[in-house]
Structure formats: C-alpha cells, structure tokens
Amino acid sequence: MSELSVNHLLGIKYLNKQDIDLIFxxxxxxxxxxxxxxxxxxxxxxxxxxNLFFENSTRTKLSFELAQKRLSADVINFxxxxxxxxxxxxxxxxVNNILSMKVDxxxxxxxxxxxGVFLSKHVNACIINAGDGAHEHPTQALLDSYSIREKLxxxxxxxxxxxxxxxxxxxxxxxxxxxxxxxxxxxxCGPKTLIPKHxxxxxxxxxxxxxxxxxxxxxxxxxxxxxERMAISYFPSTREYTQQFGLNKTLLNSLxxxxxxxxxxxxxxxxxxxxxxxxxxxxxxxxxxxxxVAIRMAVIYLLASKIxx
Amino acid sequence: MxxxxxxxxxxxxxxxxxxxxQLVENHYDFKNxxxxxxxxxxxxxxxxxxxxxxxxYLVKNIQLGALDITFYRDDFRRNEKPLEASSTSMDxxxxxxxxxxxxxxLFTGRSIRAALTAIQAYGRPSQIELLVLIDRRFSRDxxxxxxxxxxxVDAINNEKVIVNWQENSSEDxxxxxxx
Numbered sequence: 377m378s379e380l381s382v383n384h385l386l387g388i389k390y391l392n393k394q395d396i397d398l399i400f401x402x403x404x405x406x407x408x409x410x411x412x413x414x415x416x417x418x419x420x421x422x423x424x425x426x427n428l429f430f431e432n433s434t435r436t437k438l439s440f441e442l443a444q445k446r447l448s449a450d451v452i453n454f455x456x457x458x459x460x461x462x463x464x465x466x467x468x469x470x471v472n473n474i475l476s477m478k479v480d481x482x483x484x485x486x487x488x489x490x491x492g493v494f495l496s497k498h499v500n501a502c503i504i505n506a507g508d509g510a511h512e513h514p515t516q517a518l519l520d521s522y523s524i525r526e527k528l529x530x531x532x533x534x535x536x537x538x539x540x541x542x543x544x545x546x547x548x549x550x551x552x553x554x555x556x557x558x559x560x561x562x563x564x565c566g567p568k569t570l571i572p573k574h575x576x577x578x579x580x581x582x583x584x585x586x587x588x589x590x591x592x593x594x595x596x597x598x599x600x601x602x603x604e605r606m607a608i609s610y611f612p613s614t615r616e617y618t619q620q621f622g623l624n625k626t627l628l629n630s631l632x633x634x635x636x637x638x639x640x641x642x643x644x645x646x647x648x649x650x651x652x653x654x655x656x657x658x659x660x661x662x663x664x665x666x667x668x669v670a671i672r673m674a675v676i677y678l679l680a681s682k683i684x685x
Numbered sequence: 686m687x688x689x690x691x692x693x694x695x696x697x698x699x700x701x702x703x704x705x706x707q708l709v710e711n712h713y714d715f716k717n718x719x720x721x722x723x724x725x726x727x728x729x730x731x732x733x734x735x736x737x738x739x740x741x742y743l744v745k746n747i748q749l750g751a752l753d754i755t756f757y758r759d760d761f762r763r764n765e766k767p768l769e770a771s772s773t774s775m776d777x778x779x780x781x782x783x784x785x786x787x788x789x790x791l792f793t794g795r796s797i798r799a800a801l802t803a804i805q806a807y808g809r810p811s812q813i814e815l816l817v818l819i820d821r822r823f824s825r826d827x828x829x830x831x832x833x834x835x836x837x838v839d840a841i842n843n844e845k846v847i848v849n850w851q852e853n854s855s856e857d858x859x860x861x862x863x864x
Contacts, residue, residue, distance in 0.1 A: 379767050405770040409756065412775075414806035417756035447756075677756075681767035 380678050384503040386492045387512035388553035396557060400522055402674035403667070410446060410669055420449040423680050425481040426474050429506070430456040433485055435641050435665065436506050436516070440483050443672035449680075452479070467491065471499050480683050481676070484508075502679050510544050516640055517550030519671040521558060523664045524595055527636050532559035537589045539565045539621060540599030540648055543572050543610070547599060547640045552578055565589040566621060569610040586621050590631055597638045598623055598649045614647055624650040628658065636660060687863035691838060691846070694857040697818075700835040704816060705737045707833050708785065711814075715744050718783045719810075723800055724753040724771035727788035729850040730818055734787065748777040752786075757799035780808035785832075789848040791817040794829035819846050819859060 380395050409417055425444050429437055437453075444451045454474065471482065481502040484492055489511035496503045507513040525531050536555050542548045542564045555562050556579060563581040564571055576582055583589040590596055601617060611617045623637065637649070637659040645651050654661060692700070712718040715738070722731030728751045738744040755770040786800055797815060804810065818835040824842070838861070840846055845862045849855075 402770065405753065405755075405772065408773050409806075412806045413808065416806070418802070419756045419758075419761050422762070678767055681762055683762060685762050 379682065383679070383682055384492070384496045384505075385514050385675055385679060386496060386503065386505045388514045388517050388550045388557070389512065391514075391557070393557050396518070396521070396554065399518060399671065399674045399678065400525065402678060403522060403670040406446075406673040406677070407667070407670040409673075410666075416446050416448060418448045419677060420444070420447040420680055423447075423481065423683070424450040424452070424479045425483060425676070426452045426454060426479045427506075428454045428471070428474070428482055428484045428486075430484070430486045430491075431507070433506070435668070436485065436513075439665070439668040440504075440506060440515075440672050443669050443676055446669065447673055447676060447680075449481075449676070452477075467495065468498050471495060471501075475499060475501055481680060502683055504675060504679065507546050509546065510549075511546050512550045512553075513546040514550050514554075515668070515672055515675060516547050517554040518675070519664055519668040520547075520551055520597060520638060520640070521554050521560075522667050522671055523638065523660050524560075524636070526663065526667065527660055528594065531555065534560045534595060535563070535593045536560050536595045536597060537563040537565050537583070537593040538597045538599060539586065539589065539623070541570045541602050541610075542566055542575065542599070543570045544602050545599050547597075551597060552580055563589055563592060567611050567617070586623070587627065587630075590623075590627065590635060593635055594633075595636045595638060596623065597640070599640065600642060601644055601647055618647055622646075622648055622650065623653050625652045625656070628653055628656075634658060638664060641665070689861045689863075690858060691819075691861050692836065692859040697835075697857045697859065700818065701733060701737055702741070704818075704833055704835060705734055705742060708734070708738065708816070709742050709744065712783065712785075715747050717811075718785060719748045719750060719777050719779050720785050720787055721750040721752050721775075721779075721800075721804070723786060723788040723796065724751055724755075724773070726790075726848060726850075726853075727786075729852050730789055730816075730848075731787040732852075733850070734816075748782075750775045750777045750779075752800060752803055754796060754799040754803045757803045759795060759799065775807055778808065779804065779810045781811050783812045783814070784810040785814045785816055787816045789817065790819045790821065790846050791815070791829075791831055791834075792821045792824055792846075794825045794827035797829050798827050818848060821846060 382390050483504045483506050485506040486508050489509035491508045492505035538548050552562050565583045639661045720731050722728035735747045751774045753771045753773040755768050814832040816833040817831045820834040820837045821840050822837050843864050847860045849858045
C-alpha cells in the first residue's frame with residue numbers, strides 16, 4: 377500500500393503524481409461514504425484538529441469542518457477576528473498554545489504567502505494549507521482536478537484555461553501545478569495587468585482574448601474578481617472587465633464545442649460569469665463543492681494516518 | 686517458509702454446496718435476505734455462493750452487496766502504512782432484512798466487529814448472520830462466532846491462512862503458510 381510522500385499538505389508543488397492518484401482513489405471511497413444514509417465513519421475518533429483561519433472564509437472552512445466531522449475527528453475552530461492575535465501574539469506562539477492542548481493537526485488559512493511552510497518548520501504538528509495569500513490553495517486545486525476527472529473521465533491531455541485574476545489567485549497557481557502534474561495543458565487568460573510577468577516560464581500558454589481561449593479549451597475555470605486584494609485599479613471598470621472577460625451564454629453557445637465551466641466560488645454573478653451560465657448544465661460548480669468534502673476527507677485521512685501515536 | 690494445502694478445488698466445491706444448502710434451509714427463497722461480501726476477499730465467496738444458489742437451488746434475484754470496512758477498523762494509526770480501502774457497493778436496502786455477512790477467513794473477529802458497525806450506516810437489519818469459509822479456532826480477540834462455517838482450522842499465530850479464488854489467482858485453494 378502506498379502512502380503520501382509528504383507529512384504536510386503545504387502546496388501542490390510538494391506533491392507528486394502518485395500522491396494525487398492516491399488522494400483521488402481515497403476520495404472515491406469517501407464520496408460513497410458521504411452519500412450514505414449515515415454519512416460518517418469512525419476512523420479519526422482519536423485525532424484532534426484545529427482550524428485556524430486568519431482570513432475570512434465560508435466555503436473552505438465549512439468544507440474542512442464537515443470533512444473532519446464525517447471522519448469523527450474532534451474539531452476546534454479559531455478565527456483571528458476574536459483572538460489574541462489582535463493583542464500582538466506571534467503566529468508561532470498562537471499555534472504552540474493551541475498545540476499544548478494536544479492537537480494533532482492544523483488546517484490554516486493565512487493572508488501571508490508561505491505561512492504554512494514557515495509554521496511547518498517551527499511547530500510539531502501536521503499542517504494543511506487552506507490558502508496562504510496569493511501563493512497556494514492545494515485542496516481547491518485537488519477538488520478542481522477531481523471534478524474534471526469525474527466529468528471528463530481523465531485529466532491527462534485535456535486543455536484547461538484559467539480565466540481572470542491570475543496575479544492575486546492562489547487557486548490559479550495550485551491549479552497550474554496540479555493540472556501539469558496530471559498531464560493537462562494549461563492556459564491563463566485575463567487582462568495583461570492581472571497576469572504575472574514570466575508566468576509562461578511555468579509552461580502555461582498566455583492568451584488575452586477570451587473567445588480564442590475558450591475555443592482552445594475543454595474546461596474553463598472562471599476565477600473571481602478579487603476586489604479586496606486590489607489596492608490599485610488593474611482594469612478601468614468592472615463593466616469593462618465583464619465585456620472583455622465575462623462568460624455569458626451567447627459566448628458559450630458561439631463556441632465550436634461544448635466546454636465544461638468551473639468556478640471556485642464565491643461567484644460574482646454578472647461579473648466574471650452570468651447567472652444563466654453558472655446555472656447551466658455545462659457548469660459543475662456545485663459538483664466542485666460536493667467533491668471538496670470528499671477530497672478534504674481523503675487528504676485528512678491520509679495525513680492523519682502518518683501521525684505517530 | 687512452509688506452505689501446506691488445506692483444501693483443494695474439489696473440497697472447496699463440496700463445502701460451498703453444503704453452505705448453500707444451509708443458507709437455503711434458513712432463508713428459503715431469499716426474498717427477505719441480503720448477502721453482503723466483505724471487501725476485499727469476502728466478495729468472491731459471496732458471488733460464488735450466489736452463483737451456486739441460482740444455478741443449483743433455483744433461487745432467483747438474490748440481493749448481493751459488497752461492503753468495505755476499512756474506515757471502521759480499530760487499528761487506524763497503529764500500522765506502519767495507511768489502511769487501504771476498497772470500494773463499497775450497497776445498492777440493496779437492508780432495513781428490516783436478514784443480512785448474511787460473508788467473509789473468507791474468521792481470525793480475531795475484529796473485521797466482523799467493524800462490519801457490524803459499518804452495516805448500521807445503511808439501516809437496521811432485522812437479523813445479522815455470519816458465514817465464513819475458514820474459521821480459525823482459538824484465535825479470537827472478541828466474542829464473535831460464525832453462524833455458518835466451511836472448515837474449522839487450528840493455526841498458531843504466526844501462521845497465515847490464504848484463500849485463493851479462480852477470480853483473483855489461478856485456482857480455488859486454501860493454504861496454510863508458516864511465516
């Protein structure tokens with residue numbers, strides 16, 4: 377039996393293809409579990425997990441918490457808004473205080489890139505990165521690839537375009553790594569101001585014309601316009617962004633083939649994607665959310681089994 | 686490492702027919718009965734019994750499920766490697782049915798304990814029975830005994846009983862392996 381090559385999930389960058397295959401295979405089993413009348417297994421009943429969210433989140437936090445509870449782990453939640461972080465406590469101190477209460481695993485979201493990697497070097501616990509600044513969001517990328525695999529049968533050889541704010545997006549970077557590991561072709565598409573310089577060095581195609589990009593792809597992953605991360609203006613107006621890079625039904629129907637539409641949520645309806653596209657049967661947005669629980673169960677299960685008793 | 690053949694194809698066939706007869710005796714037409722093979726190896730036995738029941742005893746529409754108990758095991762994090770799961774296929778309703786759990790070897794009884802917990806996730810059966818091909822005597826960690834047993838075997842702890850099926854290897858045979 378194979379096991380993960382890593383002790384933490386800090387980013388897709390640290391995984392190999394076998395790890396992804398193992399996570400997907402395990403997630404298949406958990407997907408069956410969460411569709412049972414009683415959606416819970418007792419595997420992790422002696423594991424305690426802390427969810428540390430130093431940045432707001434709804435979906436990811438709920439999905440992680442649900443995954444942990446479906447595995448019967450004990451869960452404690454922490455969000456920086458009501459905590460001593462506001463009183464000036466350092467990250468390592470905060471985490472070590474939590475670990476003193478005999479916690480085995482941490483799920484952390486943090487606004488600073490590399491926070492998870494930093495922590496993994498200084499504290500003694502298994503760490504899962506639930507998003508660190510504009511760096512990585514590994515479980516999102518895993519569930520995106522898993523959803524593509526579910527919809528199209530396999531990921532290898534598929535053309536995937538990631539549309540929107542690539543510059544501020546941790547989802548984009550993790551997705552690029554994950555898709556390339558599995559042999560997919562990746563393109564990024566968006567306003568030039570929101571595409572990082574030298575991104576083609578990662579082996580991705582760059583396109584600024586949405587229609588051309590959509591005609592090339594099998595799957596379009598429409599990223600959210602992250603207004604909260606934009607201190608300066610990267611495009612003249614939201615309306616202009618929508619005209620150039622928004623996906624609407626007319627555009628979708630004008631393509632040569634039927635493509636699959638994904639979105640990591642939360643959706644700005646009418647900005648990057650219109651309602652009729654988001655609710656069409658080409659969109660697998662809600663499947664992504666369902667698969668998120670199964671993927672996170674698999675990741676937690678596989679990492680927890682590496683924690684020494 | 687010694688290897689001793691306990692049962693050959695012929696004797697397994699005889700035992701399977703006897704077990705099928707015993708099942709018919711207790712379950713008659715199987716209308717209210719569900720056979721559940723435990724993954725990974727009990728499913729072969731369950732499928733084989735189903736085939737015999739349908740071919741030789743004219744029982745029709747046997748309800749058959751495959752249950753994986755990995756996530757219910759009590760040795761999570763107590764092994765070197767993660768426990769690997771197999772697929773579960775429970776397209777049968779077990780609520781108020783008679784369930785027969787089917788596995789190849791009964792050893793410590795811990796798998797069956799896990800299966801009894803796992804089965805609850807699908808409903809409340811009216812009754813649960815246990816059928817095993819090989820019952821290893823004197824090796825139980827838990828108070829669990831089979832309802833139907835193929836053959837009782839006395840094996841000491843460092844010996845292993847391996848059941849081969851045509852479906853997963855070349856022959857039907859049971860071996861006692863001395864590690």
